[in-house]
Amino acid sequence: xxxxxxxxxxxxxxxxxxxxxxxxxxxxxxxxxxxxxxxxxxxxxxxxxxxxxxxxxxxxxxxxxxxxxxxxxxxxxxxxxxxxxxxxxxxxxxxxxxxxxxxxxxxxxxxxxxxxxxxxxxxxxxxxxxxxxxxxxxxxxxxxxxxxxxxxxxxxxxxxxxxxxx
Numbered sequence: 001x002x003x004x005x006x007x008x009x010x011x012x013x014x015x016x017x018x019x020x021x022x023x024x025x026x027x028x029x030x031x032x033x034x035x036x037x038x039x040x041x042x043x044x045x046x047x048x049x050x051x052x053x054x055x056x057x058x059x060x061x062x063x064x065x066x067x068x069x070x071x072x073x074x075x076x077x078x079x080x081x082x083x084x085x086x087x088x089x090x091x092x093x094x095x096x097x098x099x100x101x102x103x104x105x106x107x108x109x110x111x112x113x114x115x116x117x118x119x120x121x122x123x124x125x126x127x128x129x130x131x132x133x134x135x136x137x138x139x140x141x142x143x144x145x146x147x148x149x150x151x152x153x154x155x156x157x158x159x160x161x162x163x164x165x166x
Contacts, residue, residue: 027072028118029065030153033058034074036146044131044138061148062155066163071095073113074148075164076125078103085111085164105131105140119150 035058043049061074072095075085082103089096094114101107107129115121123146130137 027063027068027115027121028150028153029063029068031151031155031158032061032063032074032121032148033151034061034146034148036144038142038144040140040142042139042141044133044140060151060158062158062160064160067160070163071097073111073115073121073123076109076111076144077161077164083164099125099127101127101129105129107140121148122146123148 035056037056063074067074071085071088072090075097076083076099078101080103082105083099083101085097085099087096087098093116094112097111099109099111101109107127109125109127109129111123111125113121113123125144126142128139128141130139132138
């Protein structure tokens with residue numbers, strides 16, 4: 001009876017390991033084309049003024065195997081290391097994490113990414129924080145939604161971004 005329990009435990013561990021390995025293999029390193037759209041729920045700008053960067057933007061992104069292994073998806077970049085990623089939770093076809101910023105723009109965000117197949121992914125960043133504007137501090141809230149398509153294993157001249165801190 002005891003041997004049966006041990007084999008069941010070992011089998012479950014191997015099954016979990018196989019699922020984790022499949023999840024990592026389901027993403028492809030290389031060149032991805034990412035289209036993002038930023039939506040301000042609360043802009044720091046006075047009424048009538050718009051924040052720069054509105055509307056969809058398409059960029060090329062070089063996703064490395066190290067990024068896939070550590071995060072499962074492209075991560076937002078912060079200037080001067082002001083933001084850190086924590087509480088990364090990987091699933092077979094998605095990931096979630098927290099994005100905590102303590103620099104000029106202080107606050108907390110949530111990151112989500114999911115992929116139905118190895119060639120397509122969608123993501124979302126939702127951030128709430130504060131930023132100094134003149135003598136005052138303004139509350140900000142925004143959401144960035146992304147859609148990515150795999151273009152090939154060669155990144156060409158597109159350099160991978162630095163790994164974010166964790």
